[in-house]
Amino acid sequence: MGLTEATRVRAREIVARYPKPRSALLPMLHLVQAEEGYVSPAGIALCAEELGLTKAEVGAVTTFYTMYKRRPAGDWLVSVCTNTVCGFLGGDAIFRTLSEQLGVGHDETTADGTITLEHAECLAACDYAPVVTVNYEFYDRQTPDSAHGLVRDLQDGRRPAPTRGAPLCTFAEISRQLAGFADDRDGAVAAGPAGEPTLVGARLAVQRRETAPPYPDGSPGATAAAAGGDGRNAASAAAAARPQPSSHDAPLSTSASDGDEPAAGSGVAKESDTATADQPGSPTGERKED
Numbered sequence: 001m002g003l004t005e006a007t008r009v010r011a012r013e014i015v016a017r018y019p020k021p022r023s024a025l026l027p028m029l030h031l032v033q034a035e036e037g038y039v040s041p042a043g044i045a046l047c048a049e050e051l052g053l054t055k056a057e058v059g060a061v062t063t064f065y066t067m068y069k070r071r072p073a074g075d076w077l078v079s080v081c082t083n084t085v086c087g088f089l090g091g092d093a094i095f096r097t098l099s100e101q102l103g104v105g106h107d108e109t110t111a112d113g114t115i116t117l118e119h120a121e122c123l124a125a126c127d128y129a130p131v132v133t134v135n136y137e138f139y140d141r142q143t144p145d146s147a148h149g150l151v152r153d154l155q156d157g158r159r160p161a162p163t164r165g166a167p168l169c170t171f172a173e174i175s176r177q178l179a180g181f182a183d184d185r186d187g188a189v190a191a192g193p194a195g196e197p198t199l200v201g202a203r204l205a206v207q208r209r210e211t212a213p214p215y216p217d218g219s220p221g222a223t224a225a226a227a228g229g230d231g232r233n234a235a236s237a238a239a240a241a242r243p244q245p246s247s248h249d250a251p252l253s254t255s256a257s258d259g260d261e262p263a264a265g266s267g268v269a270k271e272s273d274t275a276t277a278d279q280p281g282s283p284t285g286e287r288k289e290d
């Protein structure tokens with residue numbers, strides 16, 4: 001690998017997407033990582049030249065975000081969430097197990113250059129804790145044993161399927177995607193449905209007739225909605241037109257005993273009515289009107 005004239009062409013393609021060149025910096029840094037395996041000094045220089053920034057300015061951004069690596073990363077970046085929820089449920093034990101298995105600590109790469117291990121802050125998947133990601137693909141509800149097996153698969157040259165989302169790809173491949181270039185491998189962006197824990201909130205929102213508030217009048221979102229580009233205002237208008245929930249509905253209750261189940265005769269959707277929360281075209285979980 002390494003930076004080439006083709007890298008510079010791709011960098012300019014990224015810059016052309018933005019009204020101001022410097023806005024292209026973050027995806028350009030991912031492009032550099034795709035080519036170099038990390039944000040190299042040559043990559044920093046390229047970004048600075050193309051964007052009219054100083055190398056110090058590019059370096060300051062690079063060191064702010066943990067997704068930008070300052071040393072060459074392996075093909076497989078294994079991130080173990082050790083934040084509060086995952087930590088309580090075993091994230092620290094998972095990290096210790098993998099650290100011993102690989103013989104490396106935080107932000108270190110195995111001697112053969114294939115696997116980088118890191119602690120991660122909350123990976124936004126607390127409902128599946130404790131989680132591990134490999135190149136940002138999720139492996140949910142891990143244990144020290146299952147994580148050991150996951151890493152053993154990587155060491156043996158296999159690509160274990162993530163619990164959900166797209167198939168696993170290498171650090172270079174995911175970095176190219178993060179730079180904004182489509183991955184045209186077969187099935188590269190295939191993804192399964194959202195997991196059950198993720199849908200619980202949507203189902204409760206449907207039961208309780210909760211909807212997102214409309215955009216303020218005159219805002220770009222309201223204009224897009226009026227033009228048919230966004231269903232939120234229409235959904236809110238439909239919700240407003242319905243009878244108001246009775247006092248049984250306790251819209252913001254979080255207790256299973258005082259609001260999770262619709263009250264008889266309240267007109268609130270039953271569980272069997274909530275399938276639209278899972279369906280494409282119904283992102284707000286809006287109840288379908290029969």
Ligand code: FES
Nearest residue numbers: 081086123125126
């Ligand atoms: S604490 Fe681990 S995903 Fe949130």
